[in-house]
Amino acid sequence: MKYFLFSKSLCFLVLNFTLICSAQKNSSVNDINFNKDWLFSKGSQPSAEKKDFDDSNWRKLDLPHDWAIEGPFDEKYNARTGGLPVHGIGWYRKNFTIAPKYAGKKIAIEFDGAMNNAKVWLNGVYIGERPFGYIGFEFDLTPHIKFGEENVIAVQLSPEDLASRWYSGAGIYRNVRLKINNPLHIPQWGTFITTPEVSRERAILNIQTTIKNSGDSAGKVTLQTNILDNNGSTVASSTSELSLKSGTEKTDTQEIEIIKPRLWDLDSPNLYKAVSQVKKDGDIIDEYTSSFGIRTISFNSNDGFKLNGKRIPLNGVCMHHDLGPLGAAVNYRATERQMQIMKDMGVNALRTSHNPPSPEMLEVCDKLGIVVIDEAFDEWKEAKVINGYNKYFDEWHEKDLRDMIKRDRNHPSVIMWSIGNEILEQSKKDGWKIAKMLNDICHDEDNTRPTTAGFNYYPAAFKNKLAHQVDVVGMNYKPYNYAEVKQMYPDMIIYGSETSSQTSSRGVYHLPIQADLKEGSKHVSSYDVVVGPPWAYPPEVEFDVQNENPFLLGEFMWTGFDYLGEPTPFGGRDNSTNGYWNDDWPSRSSYFAPVDLAGFPKDRFYLYQSQWTNEPMVHVLPHWNWKGKEGQNIPVFAYTNADEVELFINGKSYGRKIKGINKTEIPAEFKGFEKGMYPSRHRLSWDVPYQSGALKVIAYKDGNKVAEKEIKTASKPTGIHMIADRNNIAADGKDLSFITVRIEDEHGNLHPIADNLVKFQIEGDGVLAAVGNGDQTSMASFQIPERKAFNGLCLLIVKSTEKSGRIKVTASSPGLDPETITVRTE
Numbered sequence: 001m002k003y004f005l006f007s008k009s010l011c012f013l014v015l016n017f018t019l020i021c022s023a024q025k026n027s028s029v030n031d032i033n034f035n036k037d038w039l040f041s042k043g044s045q046p047s048a049e050k051k052d053f054d055d056s057n058w059r060k061l062d063l064p065h066d067w068a069i070e071g072p073f074d075e076k077y078n079a080r081t082g083g084l085p086v087h088g089i090g091w092y093r094k095n096f097t098i099a100p101k102y103a104g105k106k107i108a109i110e111f112d113g114a115m116n117n118a119k120v121w122l123n124g125v126y127i128g129e130r131p132f133g134y135i136g137f138e139f140d141l142t143p144h145i146k147f148g149e150e151n152v153i154a155v156q157l158s159p160e161d162l163a164s165r166w167y168s169g170a171g172i173y174r175n176v177r178l179k180i181n182n183p184l185h186i187p188q189w190g191t192f193i194t195t196p197e198v199s200r201e202r203a204i205l206n207i208q209t210t211i212k213n214s215g216d217s218a219g220k221v222t223l224q225t226n227i228l229d230n231n232g233s234t235v236a237s238s239t240s241e242l243s244l245k246s247g248t249e250k251t252d253t254q255e256i257e258i259i260k261p262r263l264w265d266l267d268s269p270n271l272y273k274a275v276s277q278v279k280k281d282g283d284i285i286d287e288y289t290s291s292f293g294i295r296t297i298s299f300n301s302n303d304g305f306k307l308n309g310k311r312i313p314l315n316g317v318c319m320h321h322d323l324g325p326l327g328a329a330v331n332y333r334a335t336e337r338q339m340q341i342m343k344d345m346g347v348n349a350l351r352t353s354h355n356p357p358s359p360e361m362l363e364v365c366d367k368l369g370i371v372v373i374d375e376a377f378d379e380w381k382e383a384k385v386i387n388g389y390n391k392y393f394d395e396w397h398e399k400d401l402r403d404m405i406k407r408d409r410n411h412p413s414v415i416m417w418s419i420g421n422e423i424l425e426q427s428k429k430d431g432w433k434i435a436k437m438l439n440d441i442c443h444d445e446d447n448t449r450p451t452t453a454g455f456n457y458y459p460a461a462f463k464n465k466l467a468h469q470v471d472v473v474g475m476n477y478k479p480y481n482y483a484e485v486k487q488m489y490p491d492m493i494i495y496g497s498e499t500s501s502q503t504s505s506r507g508v509y510h511l512p513i514q515a516d517l518k519e520g521s522k523h524v525s526s527y528d529v530v531v532g533p534p535w536a537y538p539p540e541v542e543f544d545v546q547n548e549n550p551f552l553l554g555e556f557m558w559t560g561f562d563y564l565g566e567p568t569p570f571g572g573r574d575n576s577t578n579g580y581w582n583d584d585w586p587s588r589s590s591y592f593a594p595v596d597l598a599g600f601p602k603d604r605f606y607l608y609q610s611q612w613t614n615e616p617m618v619h620v621l622p623h624w625n626w627k628g629k630e631g632q633n634i635p636v637f638a639y640t641n642a643d644e645v646e647l648f649i650n651g652k653s654y655g656r657k658i659k660g661i662n663k664t665e666i667p668a669e670f671k672g673f674e675k676g677m678y679p680s681r682h683r684l685s686w687d688v689p690y691q692s693g694a695l696k697v698i699a700y701k702d703g704n705k706v707a708e709k710e711i712k713t714a715s716k717p718t719g720i721h722m723i724a725d726r727n728n729i730a731a732d733g734k735d736l737s738f739i740t741v742r743i744e745d746e747h748g749n750l751h752p753i754a755d756n757l758v759k760f761q762i763e764g765d766g767v768l769a770a771v772g773n774g775d776q777t778s779m780a781s782f783q784i785p786e787r788k789a790f791n792g793l794c795l796l797i798v799k800s801t802e803k804s805g806r807i808k809v810t811a812s813s814p815g816l817d818p819e820t821i822t823v824r825t826e
Contacts, residue, residue: 069326190210211252212249279527497556562589568590632687727824768797
């Protein structure tokens with residue numbers, strides 16, 4: 001095997017990795033979906049772990065489930081975590097029977113994550129616990145299973161207040177499987193697939209497969225591994241013979257050659273499957289499937305990041321794990337939609353802030369062609385919040401970190417392991433020792449990827465050598481220190497692990513443009529010149545610094561989507577309790593992202609798109625409904641990836657401006673970007689007198705028209721228009737259709753300040769999943785069939801049942817024409 005060997009003389013100069021890895025969740029043919037028909041009760045339930053406990057009045061539901069999103073919103077709950085009840089005690093119970101024919105098998109239960117402090121009982125017997133809510137875990141149930149009889153599994157979750165700096169959700173919020181294995185089988189996360197050689201002509205797979213013998217006697221098995229392409233055709237295979245003593249594990253290594261492999265890349269994320277079959281006496285007794293992609297990665301202190309030998313600037317976003325109105329309960333389609341929207345903005349990289357992601361997120365990134373920094377921790381021993389991970393670090397850090405890597409190391413999308421974010425040990429003299437320990441664990445589990453961390457203490461993290469313990473150094477909010485670090489440490493590989501952090505509210509425009517928050521408003525102007533928190537800065541700062549320092553790998557802006565909790569720039573911190581409070585209620589979700597909580601793009605989405613995409617585009621802001629301001633000058637901004645833009649009002653040209661030459665004019669009262677305005681070469685601007693009608697921009701490339709956009713003054717709202725992102729969804733009880741609801745005038749123009757209350761009626765083979773509108777100040781429930789429009793838009797999410805048919809959705813509002821649409825389920 002040819003693996004990259006880390007050494008301090010080399011690893012900061014050039015890091016080269018060649019890797020094949022499995023995409024999607026590793027799966028066994030014997031795994032059973034265990035999500036349906038659980039019982040749930042919120043609150044303390046003495047003796048609820050016992051088999052004969054009376055749970056007849058408990059609520060019946062399917063997993064995944066986030067009890068916190070059900071609300072209610074309340075100021076007494078920490079607004080930093082969304083004003084939702086993320087703490088408390090919740091119980092889940094499920095009755096199930098294992099047929100007598102499975103006696104002699106090994107029965108296990110696997111959780112992809114449970115928030116938080118999970119404790120599990122089977123038939124009243126304590127099985128085990130896992131404090132960290134973001135990590136998957138498995139427990140062996142075999143000794144306490146009653147075959148042919150009813151069994152009861154009970155799970156208690158007890159997330160604590162002030163355990164997170166953002167909305168964590170609560171409950172069994174990720175998927176659960178029951179695993180029925182033969183005593184000889186491939187255990188959890190039992191494959192590790194790498195490639196010591198990759199070229200366009202051939203790839204050599206190195207597949208390490210662990211076989212476990214949990215039986216009472218020695219056994220001999222045949223391991224046959226078949227490699228399948230996207231069409232399901234077998235393109236290569238290998239066979240091994242193994243002998244295992246009782247109670248042992250053995251790892252077998254197979255080398256398999258693939259001729260003319262289709263490489264996994266951003267634009268062509270080609271995937272294969274490795275099907276590992278364990279055979280005994282010619283019969284298949286276990287089958288384990290890993291989907292994977294072939295690619296190479298390398299990191300260089302001067303040339304940045306390369307994928308398959310090609311330089312790729314990382315246009316990245318940081319993302320929390322919640323799914324907006326759906327809460328933290330994982331859903332594949334909702335996750336996929338988030339990342340499709342990000343890719344439309346030009347995103348090619350994700351940092352999973354600040355915890356291990358769901359398996360679904362990595363599966364989506366594998367399929368879409370998005371590279372990932374997989375992050376383990378937000379805290380080590382030093383506490384940021386009083387009930388954070390620091391309480392469990394000493395006992396659990398190694399197992400949690402190793403399990404994250406073993407679970408995720410086969411994904412082609414994953415390119416780095418992050419051991420921490422803004423950890424407080426940065427300022428401690430001996431903090432480097434913990435960093436080294438975690439770094440060594442990562443290298444021990446996977447020597448094909450570099451380690452990293454996000455540092456915000458400058459220069460402390462460099463002076464005390466903590467930053468030197470990782471292979472690639474992430475810097476949070478330090479754009480003007482990149483060059484200095486490069487000069488001091490020329491072999492250090494550097495990138496912006498957290499950047500910008502600018503805030504805005506979709507469709508809100510405060511006039512006059514000002515650097516400070518508008519008094520009395522809990523919304524932030526979408527003119528994108530109000531910085532907000534003291535550490536933040538406009539995106540253009542990072543664009544310029546990245547261009548001026550080509551040695552950088554790229555950036556990960558904070559954040560791709562707005563998320564529940566942490567309503568910066570409103571609220572504050574109570575240092576006496578090391579917790580968070582909010583004196584600006586009802587602000588209860590973040591303002592950072594270019595996309596709001598409902599998934600609707602803000603104006604800044606198009607600023608990033610103008611920098612990160614090549615398909616010709618142009619965007620203009622603000623809206624053009626300014627009744628009462630006729631004749632007054634209105635600032636107009638345009639974003640484009642073309643050369644120049646011409647502005648028209650009602651057909652009259654107000655001139656062309658060339659991108660990169662005509663900087664945004666800075667009002668006299670501003671003295672620098674630290675007060676909100678930055679002399680942007682990436683934004684074009686005009687001050688034009690308002691008159692109702694049509695505001696239009698045309699973008700030109702090499703003198704030719706390549707894109708245009710027009711906004712018209714909307715008259716009185718007259719109707720509702722619904723647009724489903726998909727009119728056909730799977731009848732699997734999980735698939736979702738996201739329906740955009742527009743308030744329009746009689747000509748079909750979006751009314752940009754409409755706030756009508758829209759009520760929904762859902763009939764047929766679907767149910768309400770959630771509603772939303774992207775308003776960071778709304779306290780309305782996500783769970784009821786109505787929503788006020790926020791600046792003309794709201795969102796309805798419907799979920800299929802397991803019956804094929806149709807979902808009929810009707811939207812109505814007093815004084816508006818209703819609309820009905822149909823979504824098919826099949």
